[in-house]
Amino acid sequence: MTQDNRSGRPQGRPPEGDARLSRVEAQLRGPFLLFFVSAVVWLLVASVLGVITALQQGSLAAGPFRDCEVFSYGRLVAVQRNLFVYGWGFNAFFALNLWLLSQLSRFELRNGWLATLGGAAWNLALTYGVAQIFAGHQNGFGLLEFPREVGPVLAVAFLLAGFWPIVAFARRPTGHTFASQWFVVGASFAFPLTYLLAQLLVLWQPASGVVQAIAHSWFVSNLLLLWIGASALAAVYYFLPKVLGRTISGYYLAPVAFWSFFFFAGWTGPAALLGSPVPLWIQSVGVVAGAMLIVPVIITAINFHGTLSAESGWSRAWNDTTLRFVSFGAVAFTLFGLLNAVFGFRGYNATVRFTSFAAGQEQLLAYAFATMVLFGAAYFVLPRLTGALWPSAKLVHVHFWATALGVIGSVVALLVGGWQAGKQLADASVSLPQVAKAGAAWQYVLTVSAVLLLVGAVAFALNAFGMILKSSAPASEGRHD
Amino acid sequence: MKNLNTLLAGVFLAVALPFAALVISSQAQLGALGRAPAEDGGPLFPSREPGLAIQGRAVYVSLGCVNCHTQQVRPAGQGSDIARGYGVRPSVARDYVLQKQVLLGDRRVGPDLANYGARAKDVDAVHAAIKHNGGFSFLYAGDKQTVASERAVALAAYLQSLRQDYSSPEAKLKQ
Numbered sequence A: 001m002t003q004d005n006r007s008g009r010p011q012g013r014p015p016e017g018d019a020r021l022s023r024v025e026a027q028l029r030g031p032f033l034l035f036f037v038s039a040v041v042w043l044l045v046a047s048v049l050g051v052i053t054a055l056q057q058g059s060l061a062a063g064p065f066r067d068c069e070v071f072s073y074g075r076l077v078a079v080q081r082n083l084f085v086y087g088w089g090f091n092a093f094f095a096l097n098l099w100l101l102s103q104l105s106r107f108e109l110r111n112g113w114l115a116t117l118g119g120a121a122w123n124l125a126l127t128y129g130v131a132q133i134f135a136g137h138q139n140g141f142g143l144l145e146f147p148r149e150v151g152p153v154l155a156v157a158f159l160l161a162g163f164w165p166i167v168a169f170a171r172r173p174t175g176h177t178f179a180s181q182w183f184v185v186g187a188s189f190a191f192p193l194t195y196l197l198a199q200l201l202v203l204w205q206p207a208s209g210v211v212q213a214i215a216h217s218w219f220v221s222n223l224l225l226l227w228i229g230a231s232a233l234a235a236v237y238y239f240l241p242k243v244l245g246r247t248i249s250g251y252y253l254a255p256v257a258f259w260s261f262f263f264f265a266g267w268t269g270p271a272a273l274l275g276s277p278v279p280l281w282i283q284s285v286g287v288v289a290g291a292m293l294i295v296p297v298i299i300t301a302i303n304f305h306g307t308l309s310a311e312s313g314w315s316r317a318w319n320d321t322t323l324r325f326v327s328f329g330a331v332a333f334t335l336f337g338l339l340n341a342v343f344g345f346r347g348y349n350a351t352v353r354f355t356s357f358a359a360g361q362e363q364l365l366a367y368a369f370a371t372m373v374l375f376g377a378a379y380f381v382l383p384r385l386t387g388a389l390w391p392s393a394k395l396v397h398v399h400f401w402a403t404a405l406g407v408i409g410s411v412v413a414l415l416v417g418g419w420q421a422g423k424q425l426a427d428a429s430v431s432l433p434q435v436a437k438a439g440a441a442w443q444y445v446l447t448v449s450a451v452l453l454l455v456g457a458v459a460f461a462l463n464a465f466g467m468i469l470k471s472s473a474p475a476s477e478g479r480h481d
Numbered sequence B: 001m002k003n004l005n006t007l008l009a010g011v012f013l014a015v016a017l018p019f020a021a022l023v024i025s026s027q028a029q030l031g032a033l034g035r036a037p038a039e040d041g042g043p044l045f046p047s048r049e050p051g052l053a054i055q056g057r058a059v060y061v062s063l064g065c066v067n068c069h070t071q072q073v074r075p076a077g078q079g080s081d082i083a084r085g086y087g088v089r090p091s092v093a094r095d096y097v098l099q100k101q102v103l104l105g106d107r108r109v110g111p112d113l114a115n116y117g118a119r120a121k122d123v124d125a126v127h128a129a130i131k132h133n134g135g136f137s138f139l140y141a142g143d144k145q146t147v148a149s150e151r152a153v154a155l156a157a158y159l160q161s162l163r164q165d166y167s168s169p170e171a172k173l174k175q
Helices: A021-056 A075-104 A110-134 A150-163 A164-171 A180-202 A210-242 A252-266 A269-273 A279-290 A294-318 A322-344 A346-352 A357-386 A393-425 A433-438 A438-472 B004-031 B051-062 B123-131 B150-161
Strands: none
Touching: A021 A075, A021 A110, A021 A357, A021 A438, A075 A110, A075 A150, A075 A164, A075 A180, A075 A210, A075 A357, A075 B004, A110 A269, A110 B004, A150 A164, A150 A180, A164 B004, A180 A210, A180 A252, A210 A252, A210 A269, A210 A279, A210 A294, A210 A322, A210 A357, A210 B004, A252 A279, A252 A294, A269 A279, A269 B004, A279 A294, A279 A322, A279 B004, A294 A322, A322 A393, A322 B150, A346 A393, A357 A393, A357 A438, A393 A433, A393 A438, A433 A438, B051 B150, B123 B150
16 A cells, blocks of 8 residues: 555545554454455355356256255245345445445444444345245345345344444545545435335335336336445445555546436436336336436546556556456446446337346446455455455455456356347247247356356455454454555 | 535435336326226226136245246337237236236246236146246146146136236227
8 A cells, every 4th residue: 555645635536544544444343344254155155046047047947956946946046136136235335335434534433333233134134035035935026025024124224234334424524525435425325215115115005006117127226326336436436546546537527427327327227117018208217317327437437447547557457456356347337337328228128128138237237347346345455454464366366267257258148148039039930949049058158157256256255264264363453554 | 525414415316306206206197097998888907816816926926937927018119029929919007007016027038928818728738838848846746747736726827817908098909
């Protein structure tokens, strides 16, 4: 870490560390590690299930567990997606957002037990919800499959575990704020609101007929963009300038990126309902909002890629473990935004509707972008919190290459496979078995990618757990970097 | 950007405005939809689901069938739904007013089921389809998987109840 340039804080660059930071970090070590360890455990489970569902998909008659009701495809795939999002995505961002805002706001977490309680409640509710899905008590809405009694518990647990960044922001000693802080505060506030409203209208007091589907599409887009997306953007805004030791290019545009991202993202949901029996104007609003979302995507592209392009930033990023992951994620986000704008429009959207294309977009956002950024962040934060070094450089390499190849393979297979299937489905003379046969090669790529993602996750977990165990002695004063 | 209240107010609006405009207003637009007769004085559609079909719907949800099957027919010009025989007319919001949990679905690994009841030949064909060429054996008993369990019977009844082949005020059938 660079220690120069401590006098005055230039815009577009997070504040440098000072002596108090070690105390800040010691305070949040407990809750951070709880969130982080649960996140990695859920990631491992989700990766194993990812391999099984990839084997099952497209061949209900074959594949593993064909005669086992509990592990039938319709349940496994729901559990897999929920564990990846609520288990990995939420726990990991609870940890990272808390750490980020504590750093940026010089916040000392005094009531860490509340966050710990929230984390415990979150993971217990998650476990219960997953068990209920396996037992056959699921709902028919993606990412809201948990039985409805899980919802309020998750909401309260979120307030306990995920609200600290807002407290940290409110109590910060300086007037200055940084882009990462806005995105984290926005994400931590937008999600609980969205979740409560969606729970109410979809599960507790179901709206009439297809209005449920509209509310559900609004919920999913908010969850993916305003929680996962915004949290990951905050991390990119932090780590790029921090590790490169340079200001964000075009930083004056960042407030526009923030507000346009938040104001357009919430409207994009109904683009996923094109052709559905919902009012046409609602579908059009979704399509237009998806296109408008290009504004923050372009600005973040200027901010991120501009910063990386100056002074051989790309090669420096490639040689730094954290930045290698983070800049991979930054590129993935730009690709996601472009695809999202182009494939929102009617012609393309109608072609890829009901295919794996939407899953590919979600994979691009949640894995290629957010998860890669989270991995990069872990390589930066964990050594500081544990005071230990990563046990194995080899495992870091295995982690990067397996994950990068796996995520590229799965995104390409889902997107291109989806596009091809959509083309064939548009022709009524091609039967469904023929479509499945033509897509068999992509199914194979998808399975291999799922195995690679599992290998990457295992390598990461071995390294991380080894490091945490090595440092299980109480947090030492002072930093080791 | 420095004031927490401004930030939170902005984010609140960013969540609440789309919610009000998309969800609340569509509830206002569609919430009062009820059943309607196909012709003056005729029976009301969509028909109420028989009790067995309601149980079957629970089986459908519990097995996660919605992950591979949609229940919506898109208008001509978007995809080939009508040409494929998934329906005789596009689905409209009124078709779903009686459903407590709408299972539109967003993935078609298998065929659309909005009109399955109208095109299934008989109950044996429905059971053959549920077996998916050898899967879902836990729903059947007997040496050759010929004895349908209660849940399979209910699921078949639900699938047979799925139909959107009546004339609706929003989507008239061509005579």
